[in-house]
Amino acid sequence: MIVGLGPGPADWMTLEARRAIAEASDIVGYSPYVDRLALRLAQRVHASDNRVEMRRARLALKLAEGGRQVAVVSGGDPGVFAMAAALFEAIEEKPEWLKLDIRVMPGVTAMQAAAARLGAPLGHDFCAISLSDNLKPWTIVERRLRAACEGDFVIALYNPASQARPTRITQAFELLRGAKAATTPVAFARAVGRADEALTLATLCDADPSLADMATLVVVGSSETRFIARDWARPWMMTPRSYEARR
Amino acid sequence: MIVGLGPGPADWMTLEARRAIAEASDIVGYSPYVDRLALRLAQRVHASDNRVEMRRARLALKLAEGGRQVAVVSGGDPGVFAMAAALFEAIEEKPEWLKLDIRVMPGVTAMQAAAARLGAPLGHDFCAISLSDNLKPWTIVERRLRAACEGDFVIALYNPASQARPTRITQAFELLRGAKAATTPVAFARAVGRADEALTLATLCDADPSLADMATLVVVGSSETRFIARDWARPWMMTPRSYEARR
Numbered sequence: 001m002i003v004g005l006g007p008g009p010a011d012w013m014t015l016e017a018r019r020a021i022a023e024a025s026d027i028v029g030y031s032p033y034v035d036r037l038a039l040r041l042a043q044r045v046h047a048s049d050n051r052v053e054m055r056r057a058r059l060a061l062k063l064a065e066g067g068r069q070v071a072v073v074s075g076g077d078p079g080v081f082a083m084a085a086a087l088f089e090a091i092e093e094k095p096e097w098l099k100l101d102i103r104v105m106p107g108v109t110a111m112q113a114a115a116a117r118l119g120a121p122l123g124h125d126f127c128a129i130s131l132s133d134n135l136k137p138w139t140i141v142e143r144r145l146r147a148a149c150e151g152d153f154v155i156a157l158y159n160p161a162s163q164a165r166p167t168r169i170t171q172a173f174e175l176l177r178g179a180k181a182a183t184t185p186v187a188f189a190r191a192v193g194r195a196d197e198a199l200t201l202a203t204l205c206d207a208d209p210s211l212a213d214m215a216t217l218v219v220v221g222s223s224e225t226r227f228i229a230r231d232w233a234r235p236w237m238m239t240p241r242s243y244e245a246r247r
Numbered sequence: 248m249i250v251g252l253g254p255g256p257a258d259w260m261t262l263e264a265r266r267a268i269a270e271a272s273d274i275v276g277y278s279p280y281v282d283r284l285a286l287r288l289a290q291r292v293h294a295s296d297n298r299v300e301m302r303r304a305r306l307a308l309k310l311a312e313g314g315r316q317v318a319v320v321s322g323g324d325p326g327v328f329a330m331a332a333a334l335f336e337a338i339e340e341k342p343e344w345l346k347l348d349i350r351v352m353p354g355v356t357a358m359q360a361a362a363a364r365l366g367a368p369l370g371h372d373f374c375a376i377s378l379s380d381n382l383k384p385w386t387i388v389e390r391r392l393r394a395a396c397e398g399d400f401v402i403a404l405y406n407p408a409s410q411a412r413p414t415r416i417t418q419a420f421e422l423l424r425g426a427k428a429a430t431t432p433v434a435f436a437r438a439v440g441r442a443d444e445a446l447t448l449a450t451l452c453d454a455d456p457s458l459a460d461m462a463t464l465v466v467v468g469s470s471e472t473r474f475i476a477r478d479w480a481r482p483w484m485m486t487p488r489s490y491e492a493r494r
Contacts, residue, residue, distance in 0.1 A: 011263040014253070014355065018262075053488075077355075079362040081488075085370025088475060088485040098477050104363035106355045108261065108324075115326040116351035123332025124383075125391050127374035127400055136371075136490030144372050144398040151394025152387075153374055228335060230345050238335040241300075241328075243383030 001071045002078045004107020008193040024071035028060045053086035061097045077109040110217040111156035114189030119236030126154035131168045149179035155220040160212035173209040185221040248318045249325040251354020255440040271318035275307045280320045300333035308344045324356040357464040358403035361436030366483035373401035378415045396426035402467040407459035420456040432468040
């Protein structure tokens with residue numbers, strides 16, 4: 001079972017995910033995700049470091065092959081920049097693994113949690129791009145950013161920065177500023193649902209991309225996205241369903 | 248409260264959504280979604296037809312303004328081609344509505360449920376496009392499809408067809424066939440999680456777009472997406488995280 005825990009708080013987990021974890025004999029995952037869970041003493045925990053997805057996938061497959069009921073836990077949705085792809089990359093390494101009964105259990109991913117807090121920024125066609133170039137060349141990221149502008153998509157940027165590549169988000173913003181209106185609404189949604197949640201709104205021209213870290217999801221609007229001002233709170237950010245509402 | 252019910256089965260609902268519905272005095276939503284819920288007798292139900300999103304949004308805002316605790320229920324995630332955008336479109340019509348305490352509660356959306364069943368097709372950068380041209384010109388859809396090909400995104404197609412516009416999905420496939428490899432993996436995921444769930448895999452050249460109806464989510468792969476054959480079951484569909492794994 002490849003189980004999505006959602007973005008953080010237990011109440012963003014699905015009932016299916018909660019049940020899968022309760023029933024598992026073995027929990028495999030990145031330590032901070034495993035640490036979130038209330039487990040039984042009899043459950044074996046295999047916590048690991050970040051960036052060892054393939055090793056974690058193989059361990060899970062090996063345990064399952066040995067008859068264990070394994071839950072591979074993943075933050076957000078395992079299908080969105082998370083453990084499901086790693087597991088299916090590993091599965092072909094051993095013919096026996098293709099016979100396993102594998103189930104993916106979806107969850108709320110970071111862009112959905114961010115969107116919920118912001119209003120309805122993903123209210124129309126959108127795309128999700130990871131800025132990590134650990135596993136793909138940066139030229140592919142640039143190609144996708146350009147295509148996202150060409151298609152006037154709302155853009156959700158995952159993995160905008162890390163200590164190893166602090167400048168990728170700055171480079172991405174330079175590209176976006178060359179292709180989109182200066183007034184395009186932008187949001188930095190950090191650690192949504194957690195105690196240190198922080199939301200920052202800006203326009204593309206005045207946004208400070210260095211606000212983005214590993215825990216941040218960045219949303220860049222389409223030509224239709226706008227802020228709705230409120231007196232007593234931060235503006236709502238929304239993308240109308242109708243394309244030419246203002247014209 | 249704008250509440251995501253997930254794609255169908257109750258166990259794909261978040262705990263937050265379940266609690267919000269239990270606590271609401273009034274439930275507002277499209278009849279089939281409201282019908283899914285186990286409600287208390289004291290809860291007032293305001294069920295409505297499809298395609299009256301704005302009327303539904305105004306009703307919910309009016310009830311909330313009158314002091315009711317309203318849950319607007321939405322299939323999937325309210326932020327993804329659903330009720331959140333409609334509600335924030337309506338909110339500016341009356342200054343009082345901007346003072347309401349509005350919360351969006353995210354949920355699992357159709358493409359995540361489809362992806363979970365298929366394997367990991369959204370394992371890398373992807374986009375979501377609605378083929379409905381009720382609210383946007385078809386030229387915008389075409390522009391986005393072309394950009395999605397240019398960016399080599401995995402593409403999730405929402406609202407691929409309806410009785411009013413049965414040929415949009417065929418037109419979309421013609422465009423995609425002109426821009427992507429004939430062997431690109433494609434999936435039609437119908438009514439995922441419901442009793443009549445049906446999954447059909449194909450390649451772009453031999454796919455039959457007329458398989459898609461209102462209840463279908465179509466996934467079209469990137470150049471990296473592939474099928475993993477299994478003896479005893481349908482292939483897995485997956486997009487590796489690594490861009491040049493096969494090269």
